[in-house]
Amino acid sequence: MKLPSWALIFLTxxxxxxxxxxxxxxxxxxxxxxxxxxxxxxxxDPVGRLKVFVYELPSKYxxxxxxxxxxxxxxMFAAEIYMQRFLLSSPVRTLxxxxxxxxxxxxxxxxxxxxxxxxxPFKSPRMMRSAIQLIASNWPYWxxxxxxxxFFVVPHDFGACFHYQEEKAIGRGILPLxxxxxxxxxxxxxxxxxxxxxxxxxPPYAPPQKMQSHLIPGKTPRSIFVYFRGLFYDxxxxxxxxxxxxxxxxxxxxxxxxxxxxxxSTEHPTTYYEDMQRAIFCLCPLxxxxxxxxLVEAVIFGCIPVIIADDIVLPFADAIPWEDIxxxxxxxxxxxxxxxxxxxxxxxxxxxQRLLANPSMKQAMLFPQPAQPGDAFHQVxxxxxxxxxxxxxxxxxxxxKVLNWTAGPVADLKPW
Amino acid sequence: xxxxxxxxxxxxxxxxxTTFRSLVDGSFIPKPSPSSIFWLAIxxxxxxxxxxxxxxxxxxxxxxxxSTSFTTPxxxxxxxxxxxPNVTITNSRVTVGRHGIRIRPWPHPNPTEVVKAHQLxxxxxxxxxxxxxxxxPKTVIAVTPxxxxxFQALHLTGVMHSLMLVPYxxxxxxxxxxxxxxxxxxxxxxxxxxTIHLGxxxxxxDTWEGRRxxxxxxxxxxxxxxxxxxxxxxxVFVDDSNMHSMEFFDEVQSVxxxxxxxxxxxxxxxxxxxxxxxxxxxxxxxxxxxxxxxVFDTKPYGTNGKGGVMKMMMGSKMEWAxxxxxxRLVWEEGxxxxxxxxxxxxxxxxDGDEGVDDGVLSLVKDASxxxxxxxxxRRVLLWWLRVEARADSKFPPGWIIKSPxxxxxxxxKTPWSDSSSKLPVVTKETKNSKPRGSKGKSSKGT
Numbered sequence: 001m002k003l004p005s006w007a008l009i010f011l012t013x014x015x016x017x018x019x020x021x022x023x024x025x026x027x028x029x030x031x032x033x034x035x036x037x038x039x040x041x042x043x044x045d046p047v048g049r050l051k052v053f054v055y056e057l058p059s060k061y062x063x064x065x066x067x068x069x070x071x072x073x074x075x076m077f078a079a080e081i082y083m084q085r086f087l088l089s090s091p092v093r094t095l096x097x098x099x100x101x102x103x104x105x106x107x108x109x110x111x112x113x114x115x116x117x118x119x120x121p122f123k124s125p126r127m128m129r130s131a132i133q134l135i136a137s138n139w140p141y142w143x144x145x146x147x148x149x150x151f152f153v154v155p156h157d158f159g160a161c162f163h164y165q166e167e168k169a170i171g172r173g174i175l176p177l178x179x180x181x182x183x184x185x186x187x188x189x190x191x192x193x194x195x196x197x198x199x200x201x202x203p204p205y206a207p208p209q210k211m212q213s214h215l216i217p218g219k220t221p222r223s224i225f226v227y228f229r230g231l232f233y234d235x236x237x238x239x240x241x242x243x244x245x246x247x248x249x250x251x252x253x254x255x256x257x258x259x260x261x262x263x264x265s266t267e268h269p270t271t272y273y274e275d276m277q278r279a280i281f282c283l284c285p286l287x288x289x290x291x292x293x294x295l296v297e298a299v300i301f302g303c304i305p306v307i308i309a310d311d312i313v314l315p316f317a318d319a320i321p322w323e324d325i326x327x328x329x330x331x332x333x334x335x336x337x338x339x340x341x342x343x344x345x346x347x348x349x350x351x352x353q354r355l356l357a358n359p360s361m362k363q364a365m366l367f368p369q370p371a372q373p374g375d376a377f378h379q380v381x382x383x384x385x386x387x388x389x390x391x392x393x394x395x396x397x398x399x400x401k402v403l404n405w406t407a408g409p410v411a412d413l414k415p416w
Numbered sequence: 417x418x419x420x421x422x423x424x425x426x427x428x429x430x431x432x433x434t435t436f437r438s439l440v441d442g443s444f445i446p447k448p449s450p451s452s453i454f455w456l457a458i459x460x461x462x463x464x465x466x467x468x469x470x471x472x473x474x475x476x477x478x479x480x481x482x483s484t485s486f487t488t489p490x491x492x493x494x495x496x497x498x499x500x501p502n503v504t505i506t507n508s509r510v511t512v513g514r515h516g517i518r519i520r521p522w523p524h525p526n527p528t529e530v531v532k533a534h535q536l537x538x539x540x541x542x543x544x545x546x547x548x549x550x551x552x553p554k555t556v557i558a559v560t561p562x563x564x565x566x567f568q569a570l571h572l573t574g575v576m577h578s579l580m581l582v583p584y585x586x587x588x589x590x591x592x593x594x595x596x597x598x599x600x601x602x603x604x605x606x607x608x609x610x611t612i613h614l615g616x617x618x619x620x621x622d623t624w625e626g627r628r629x630x631x632x633x634x635x636x637x638x639x640x641x642x643x644x645x646x647x648x649x650x651x652v653f654v655d656d657s658n659m660h661s662m663e664f665f666d667e668v669q670s671v672x673x674x675x676x677x678x679x680x681x682x683x684x685x686x687x688x689x690x691x692x693x694x695x696x697x698x699x700x701x702x703x704x705x706x707x708x709x710x711v712f713d714t715k716p717y718g719t720n721g722k723g724g725v726m727k728m729m730m731g732s733k734m735e736w737a738x739x740x741x742x743x744r745l746v747w748e749e750g751x752x753x754x755x756x757x758x759x760x761x762x763x764x765x766x767d768g769d770e771g772v773d774d775g776v777l778s779l780v781k782d783a784s785x786x787x788x789x790x791x792x793x794r795r796v797l798l799w800w801l802r803v804e805a806r807a808d809s810k811f812p813p814g815w816i817i818k819s820p821x822x823x824x825x826x827x828x829k830t831p832w833s834d835s836s837s838k839l840p841v842v843t844k845e846t847k848n849s850k851p852r853g854s855k856g857k858s859s860k861g862t
Contacts, residue, residue, distance in 0.1 A: 080673040189510065220550035221541040221545075222537070222541060223541070225533045225536070225537060242515050243515075246510075246515045247514075247515040251518045254519045262475070280537065310510045332480040335518050335520035338525070342529040342533045342536065346539040348541065350539075353540070
């Protein structure tokens with residue numbers, strides 16, 4: 001028997017309601033319309049439904065960090081940078097904070113990279129604190145609501161918990177100052193500390209031009225049944241296996257390494273994108289964190305994603321009916337993956353492919369520059385617009401304080 | 417707040433049996449009042465339950481039970497989750513830490529599932545074909561001139577298998593020099609395709625040039641049948657010794673009237689400097705219209721030996737195999753769609769003899785209206801080859817050895833070592849019965 005956590009059940013029960021209706025577009029590929037639990041919202045236009053005020057922070061919080069390491073523009077956490085660029089030139093931006101519904105704080109917390117390109121999160125809590133202190137002292141809007149109408153983009157592994165190791169991230173919990181703010185993050189797992197209620201889950205950044213340049217003609221027959229390229233054992237950090245991916249990736253390898261239907265290996269082929277377009281199913285198992293760019297790539301290339309991550313919350317879960325599009329496999333059922341996948345009726349597979357072929361679905365997973373209608377930026381704004389109007393409880397009485405500015409590990413309180 | 421701190425303390429010191437002791441020893445509760453004892457009893461009961469169930473059921477339940485006495489109903493539940501000791505257990509079934517790697521007892525492929533997967537693949541590919549392939553597939557009318565000879569079985573098998581694999585309707589018109597023969601008829605019957613077997617009165621000649629002319633005539637006869645029967649589709653010239661790729665048949669579906677493809681010319685060379693395969697095909701300008709033709713130039717091959725043969729075979733004309741036509745082109749005037757003005761009078765070509773030597777290009781007045789196929793001729797979709805046995809070669813009819821072969825010759829040297837009479841020696845009575853060596857026999861029919 002399981003008792004759900006009350007705090008997070010709102011996010012999850014939305015997933016159980018969805019309606020789909022089919023219609024044929026004028027193109028040759030028939031696609032189906034995508035309606036999530038929030039309705040037919042992928043094509044909504046957020047312009048006119050909300051106003052966002054972008055704080056002018058000193059460039060040490062954003063531009064200077066980017067100048068120090070331009071790799072931040074191409075790695076999978078680049079959403080925070082592109083979000084700011086998009087908002088600065090978007091029609092939803094307002095220069096008058098009095099009429100703004102939402103406030104955006106552009107701080108790049110995921111841009112401190114190791115030589116290998118992985119972001120280090122150790123300074124991020126301090127950076128965030130310092131940014132919040134700045135806006136709290138220079139503008140009255142933070143104190144008015146203690147951040148409840150502010151939103152932040154935290155695309156790191158475990159969101160605002162600011163650590164790459166799950167145990168330490170859970171131990172830290174979400175930064176206390178971000179208690180009331182809306183978080184736009186890639187991490188999503190039900191009943192997890194690092195996903196707070198009301199967060200908006202976004203896909204990780206994947207370079208749109210690079211993927212478009214690897215498209216192959218649609219008549220190339222899909223001849224691979226299951227495709228996966230990536231690590232099964234993280235020999236550097238977890239040589240025996242069992243920690244990495246909760247043992248799920250290792251289970252995939254051990255059970256299916258000699259199965260001709262499963263094209264799985266750890267190689268890095270140059271034809272990775274082309275191969276995905278020749279496969280029916282693409283595995284998207286969890287790694288150290290449950291999310292991965294494989295989901296985005298699978299959606300763009302029309303390969304049905306097989307998601308092996310218990311309790312994961314996928315991007316824009318209230319707008320996109322992931323249950324109808326992908327195949328969800330529990331981690332305990334991984335040894336029977338071949339039985340599960342071959343017992344899916346062909347009509348269901350064809351329907352999933354039609355849903356994936358819907359261009360609004362592919363647009364919603366991308367962060368193109370310049371922004372296009374229906375892309376991930378607009379879905380984020382749609383999500384923010386759906387949370388309007390703000391509840392009365394958002395506005396605090398003068399002098400009322402909810403946040404504890406001294407909570408959290410002592411090391412976080414040092415100025416940045 | 418007092419109760420909350422009590423809970424925190426007990427969680428921090430949760431060691432099972434020491435729970436009660438620490439409660440009693442700890443001085444958080446100044447004096448045991450009945451209500452607090454009651455709450456502690458409930459709490460310890462819930463502790464036991466949560467130990468069994470594995471999460472903090474007690475905490476949640478008691479918080480809500482006791483929340484009525486608090487005056488802050490708006491306390492965010494995330495507080496709850498942060499009042500957490502360094503236990504890694506959360507409120508979900510997903511836990512952090514080392515997990516086992518689940519391997520099923522027989523981690524090998526199941527053949528039934530492999531079959532099911534292949535059926536799924538086939539279904540998906542059919543769907544793809546219907547979505548991205550040709551919408552209205554036209555019948556492929558294949559015209560093959562042939563005649564009975566040693567290599568006929570070799571060549572016709574290749575053509576037959578190619579045509580059987582074509583995913584569209586196929587009508588195979590086989591024109592045979594020397595009249596219809598049972599051999600050819602039985603061969604093409606095996607294909608299962610719709611075939612039209614025509615006999616051509618003249619027998620095949622020995623010279624290459626003569627063969628070219630005769631084949632042109634035979635093809636024209638086939639086109640007459642297309643006209644008379646009003647066959648609808650795309651006419652392709654499938655010579656029996658050529659080799660076609662499957663993309664060729666997909667590509668010809670897009671022909672409107674008259675198309676040209678690139679043909680790779682495969683010739684046996686005498687082994688000198690030329691290393692590139694000559695291609696016959698259309699050459700386009702940047703806008704995709706045909707401006708010229710790549711033709712096979714025989715000059716580099718010289719006039720000696722094989723080169724001379726090639727020269728006579730090719731001449732400077734273009735092979736029929738590189739062209740495809742819409743069958744309506746050869747229909748009678750006024751019976752069907754309007755023919756384009758750049759097509760000459762077909763009936764004259766078909767009924768007369770003049771157009772034979774110029775090849776099929778003589779049908780068009782304006783070569784620029786020819787449609788180049790296969791990305792404007794850049795893709796070679798078929799290969800032209802002429803390989804024949806010697807003119808005096810004999811082969812068993814129907815390739816069934818009914819009677820003994822004419823000549824059997826004992827082999828003088830065999831590649832395997834001398835082994836004695838252990839090898840079974842099959843002797844056959846022949847007309848010239850020679851004494852045979854013990855090394856077995858080899859028979860050659862030349």
